[in-house]
Amino acid sequence: MFETVLLSQKDIESVLTMKDVVDAVDKTFQGFGEGTTINPTKVGLDLGETASYPPYQGFMNAMPAYVGWLDSAGIKWAGGFLGERKKMGLPYITSLTLLIDPKIGNFRAVMDGALITNMRTGAQTAVAMKYMTSKKSLKIGLYGAGMQGHTQTMAISELFDIEELTVYDIYPEASRKFKEDMKDYVKGEIKIASTPEEASKGDAVICVTQSKDKFVKNEWIEPGTALFPMGSYQECDNEFILNADKIIVDHIGQCLHRGALKELNEAGRIDESNLYATIGELAAGKKPSPDLEKERVLCIPIGTGAMDVAVATIVLERAKAKGLGGKFSFV
């Protein structure tokens, strides 16, 4: 009765640009602020990431959402696996996204979710910066030269001129490859840092690592810096979190229970009252921007299903117009 469109990573790549993703993420943040985005807290299935059973060093997060400006609903089921997946040489993230028609529930699409995850994660940072600074050109510090480091840089270059970028990775080879790959996206120089501290200066300092080590120190971060810890664990030390002038997040419930704020929240040292605003509130003009001349800002866009659903919806519309992908009737 209903046909479901099937889209591979290649299909998605052929119809989607980072500019599209940045636009969609911007509108969806505004929707969060205006109350037209519905995004329940994600549900985790622990497959050994933190639990001891089963022993697979992985997790899967179910991230459903409704996006008002597109009148679209969907879910991303995404996870990260070390262990066997890493040994097989597969990327850390595994993901599928499902889209339904919110009016009657039929399944409109099943598509790869990993590429969109990487792109929207970059776009979240770029759009958050748009609402935190009036500058048009930025200095960037970047921890992690992998896939996410690339997409962060590409997304920021859609909205800003990057006048300088300093990258640090525990593997210097990864930094060198990053420098080669990203030279068209960065107007100024790409510097390869030999110590973590060298990458800690800039308008935006972005952490996209799998570190559990709190390696970014409070005393490194100068006024006029927004620090973006994007990882699943805590990349900056407790002193910075507790001393930042403002903390801004994408989703209050999720940010208190995962990533940089988790440990301090569980210890009772950070709670909702310590959060200045959501990115959505800044985007919708409901809260004033921080003062990124003087303040040190901690911004955590941990990632919401709404962003995945928004971008996937745009992909589906484009793919249908071009007749791309496979088809299947589940019912």
Added chain:
Amino acid sequence: MNTLLIKRSQIKNLITMKEVVQAVEKTFEDMGRDKVHNPTKAHLDLGDISGWPDYSGGMNAMPAYIGWLDSAGLKWIGGWMDNPGKGLPYLSSVTLLVDPSNGQFKAAMDGTYLTDLRTGAQSAVAAKYLMPKKEITMGLYGAGAQGHTQAEAFSEVFQIKELRVFDINRNASEQLKTDLSEKISGPIQVCDKPVEASDVDVIVTVTHAEKPFIRDEWVKQGSVVFAMGSFQECDDDLILNSDSIVVDHVGQTLHRGALKKLSESGRISEKDIYATIGDIVAGEKPPRKTFRDRIFCVPIGTGAMDVTVASLVYEKARNIEGLQSFDFTS
């Protein structure tokens, strides 16, 4: 890697209710032994609760890991109240399976038929432990798809001496009688009034009723009542006067279905729940104290059971030729 795609009609040909009942029993046992991860489902409201967006629907995300199958998956399922009036199915669902050791997507399949099968099997397996008889009389409220699979699942576990069925649409009951006359050993009685289906060993309610219509005084000693609806079909006294309350998942059953209203008004809480079905199947708790106990059982449905059934379907489907697959990661 290729992900196998399996449609509803294929699932129907791949799996029998007997297999589902056996698998559901093993998963209940695993739940009782903490070998299953089944986080509380996440609801996406599309008008079924808040009224915005006003589409009369909502979706539940139900992930789970099953130890004895070493399988992980997610069912995403929802119902749209306005759909049947438009000639569209009430339920819509897709279930995904991953290899839990490496996260690769093994299959994407229809989730609606799985739901009907496992919902029937859940109560039949619970009844196997809660009802100390092999031959039973059964009262069935609701003669739709779920009514059919409930009766079929019970017929795998019990000799049904008599099946009494009530539906507000009498034609639905007549249809069920026609459909199941071969499968049920005893006679099938179509009831005109709700009370006529209540003087039985096992009552199963699978309706969309939004108000209680089954009364405490109708239900006899020694019986088990399975309340499967999304709302409360049995009156407060029937629930409060039961000798024990048994559920499949404590968190989910206090916030949805038959116990929701009493839980929210503070008249039922976690301490009023005697055991989970998993506790009983695993032998952690005795099923009942006396033959006269009246048991109220709420198997609201867990993703664990869907992932269980989907895994059985996948294991059969992977060995047959001609099924479609798709490589999402290429």
